[in-house]
Amino acid sequence: MKMPNDIRPDGRKFDELRSIExxxxxxxxxxxxxxxxxxxxxxxxxxxxxxxxxxxxxxxEYYITLRGKEGKKLLVEVPEKxxxxxxxxxxxxxxxxxxxxxxxxxxxxHGPREPIPRHVGDPYRSVVRFRYTMAPFSVPERKRPAPGRxxxxxxxxxxxxxxxxxxxxxxxxxxxxxFAEILAADxxxxxxxxxxxxxxxxxxxxxxxxxxxxxxxxxxxxHIVADLTKFEEDAPDAxxxxxxxxxxxEEFVLLQMDGRVTKREMDDIIELGLAKAKEVAELxxxxxxxxxxxxxxNE
Amino acid sequence: MKMAEQATEKxxxxxxxxxxxxxxxxxxxxxxxxxxxxxxxxxxVGLAEVKNGMARVIPLEGKYVPKVGDSVIGIIVxxxxxGYDVDINSPYTAFLPKDAVEGEVDYGDVIVxxxxxxxxxxxxxxxNASVLKGGELIHIxxxxxxxVIGKNASMITxxxxxxxxxxxxGANGRIWIHGGRVNLAKExxxxxxxxxxxxxxxxxITKFLDDNISQEExxxxxAE
Numbered sequence: 001m002k003m004p005n006d007i008r009p010d011g012r013k014f015d016e017l018r019s020i021e022x023x024x025x026x027x028x029x030x031x032x033x034x035x036x037x038x039x040x041x042x043x044x045x046x047x048x049x050x051x052x053x054x055x056x057x058x059x060x061e062y063y064i065t066l067r068g069k070e071g072k073k074l075l076v077e078v079p080e081k082x083x084x085x086x087x088x089x090x091x092x093x094x095x096x097x098x099x100x101x102x103x104x105x106x107x108x109x110h111g112p113r114e115p116i117p118r119h120v121g122d123p124y125r126s127v128v129r130f131r132y133t134m135a136p137f138s139v140p141e142r143k144r145p146a147p148g149r150x151x152x153x154x155x156x157x158x159x160x161x162x163x164x165x166x167x168x169x170x171x172x173x174x175x176x177x178x179f180a181e182i183l184a185a186d187x188x189x190x191x192x193x194x195x196x197x198x199x200x201x202x203x204x205x206x207x208x209x210x211x212x213x214x215x216x217x218x219x220x221x222x223h224i225v226a227d228l229t230k231f232e233e234d235a236p237d238a239x240x241x242x243x244x245x246x247x248x249x250e251e252f253v254l255l256q257m258d259g260r261v262t263k264r265e266m267d268d269i270i271e272l273g274l275a276k277a278k279e280v281a282e283l284x285x286x287x288x289x290x291x292x293x294x295x296x297x298n299e
Numbered sequence: 300m301k302m303a304e305q306a307t308e309k310x311x312x313x314x315x316x317x318x319x320x321x322x323x324x325x326x327x328x329x330x331x332x333x334x335x336x337x338x339x340x341x342x343x344v345g346l347a348e349v350k351n352g353m354a355r356v357i358p359l360e361g362k363y364v365p366k367v368g369d370s371v372i373g374i375i376v377x378x379x380x381x382g383y384d385v386d387i388n389s390p391y392t393a394f395l396p397k398d399a400v401e402g403e404v405d406y407g408d409v410i411v412x413x414x415x416x417x418x419x420x421x422x423x424x425x426x427n428a429s430v431l432k433g434g435e436l437i438h439i440x441x442x443x444x445x446x447v448i449g450k451n452a453s454m455i456t457x458x459x460x461x462x463x464x465x466x467x468x469g470a471n472g473r474i475w476i477h478g479g480r481v482n483l484a485k486e487x488x489x490x491x492x493x494x495x496x497x498x499x500x501x502x503x504i505t506k507f508l509d510d511n512i513s514q515e516e517x518x519x520x521x522a523e
Contacts, residue, residue: 123420211317
C-alpha cells in the first residue's frame with residue numbers, strides 16, 4: 001500500500017471518530033427527540049473522464065466513490081481528510097460541492113404512556129419498546145421497507161440497552177416507545193440510533209441512571225480502529241464490535257461482534273471503544289444543554 | 300417579593316443532564332437525584348440545586364404523575380353509571396365518582412378537581428369537581444407549572460392583575476383562561492414555559508406584559 005502508515009482509507013487516524021453532530025428536541029409531536037449526523041464530511045469533485053480507470057484504482061485503496069457524470073466531467077466523492085493525500089494522483093480537479101457520507105438517525109420518544117395493547121403493561125415497571133427502521137433510500141441499493149431479521153435484532157438489543165438505564169419502576173403500567181429511523185447509513189447505524197435514542201429519552205424527561213453512549217470499534221486492514229466505515233467493514237480482515245456504554249459507571253449495555261479476533265485484540269478494541277464512548281457522551285451532554293441555551297439566545 | 304425571588308433564584312442553580320454529578324458531599328436526597336458510588340447524581344434534564352443540606356434536580360420535561368392533593372384540569376372522556384373517566388393529561392387514568400361532582404357533567408366537559416387518592420398503579424380518584432364553562436384551555440409541560448405559579452403565587456397573581464383574566468392552573472399542565480386579555484395571558488404563559496430554566500423571569504414577564512399593554516393602549520389612542 002502506498003498510503004502513509006498512520007492514515008486510514010478516509011484520512012482519519014486509527015483512533016479518530018467521524019464527525020458527530022447531535023441535536024436534541026427536533027420533533028414537535030414527540031415527547032422527546034434527537035437527530036444525530038455521524039459521518040465524514042466530503043467534497044464532490046469533478047475530474048477528467050479519461051481518469052476513470054485511475055479513480056477506480058484509487059477506490060480500491062481509499063474511501064472514494066464515483067458519483068456519476070456531469071456533462072463530460074466525472075463526479076467523485078472524496079472525504080475531506082483524504083483529499084490532500086491523493087491530490088497528486090488525481091491531477092487537476094474542481095471542487096463542485098460539499099458532501100456528507102455517513103449515518104443520519106432521527107429518534108422520537110413517546111411516553112411514558114398508556115400500554116397498548118394493554119397486556120404488554122407490567123404493574124411493576126415501565127416497558128421500553130424500541131423500533132429501528134431504515135428508510136428505503138438510506139443505502140445505495142433500495143432497501144425493502146419491511147422490517148427483516150436484522151431490524152428485529154437491532155431493535156431488541158437497543159431496547160435491552162435502554163431498559164437497563166431508565167428508572168422504569170417509577171412509571172408502572174406504562175410503555176416508553178422509542179422510534180429510531182435511519183435516513184442514511186454507512187456502517188454503525190445501531191450505535192448512531194442508540195446514541196440518538198438516549199438523548200431523546202433525556203429530552204423526554206424520563207428519569208435515567210445515565211446516558212448511553214454507543215460507538216463501534218474493531219479491526220480493519222491490520223489495525224485496531226475506532227468507528228469503522230462501510231469501506232473498512234468490508235475489509236478482508238474486518239472485525240466490527242459495536243458497543244454501548246454507561247459513561248458514569250463504565251458498564252456495557254450492548255456488546256456485539258462480527259468477525260474473529262484474538263483475546264488481546266479484543267481487549268484493545270474494548271479499551272478503545274470505552275475511551276471513544278466517553279467522547280460521544282460529552283457530545284450528548286453538550287447537545288442537551290444547547291437546547292436550553294438556544295431558548296435564551298432567541299429572546 | 301421581587302427581592303425575595305431574586306435571592307432564591309440566584310444561588311447555584313445550574314443545568315444538568317442525566318448521569319451528571321450534582322454534588323459529592325453527603326446531603327439529603329430530594330427529587331430527581333440518586334446515589335451512585337457515594338455521589339449524588341441527576342436523574343433527569345433539569346436545574347440542580349443544593350440548598351439547606353438537600354440536593355435536588357427540578358425537572359424541565361416529563362409527564363404528569365397524579366399526586367394526592369393536586370388540583371388538576373381534566374376532560375371527561377367516558378360516562379359510566381358510577382361516575383366518569385377523566386383524561387388528566389397523564390399516562391394514568393382518573394376516575395370521578397358521580398357523587399363527587401355537583402350537577403350535570405357530560406362527555407367532553409372540562410372540569411377542575413382535586414386528586415383524592417392514587418392507587419398502586421398510579422390511577423387516580425378525583426373529588427371536589429366543578430365544571431369549567433367557556434374560556435380557553437392551553438397545555439404546557441407539567442414540570443414547568445411551578446414557574447407559572449411562582450413563589451407564593453407571585454407569577455400567577457401578576458398575570459391575573461395585568462391581564463384581567465381568570466386563570467386556573469392545573470398541576471397536570473393544563474391551564475384554563477377566561478375573560479380579560481386572553482391572548483396576552485396565553486403568550487405570557489408560553490413565554491414562561493419556554494424560559495422556565497432561566498432566572499429573573501418575573502421581571503422579564505412584568506416587562507413583557509407592560510410593553511404589550513402600553514402598545515395596545517397606544518394603538519387604541521391612534522384609533523381615536
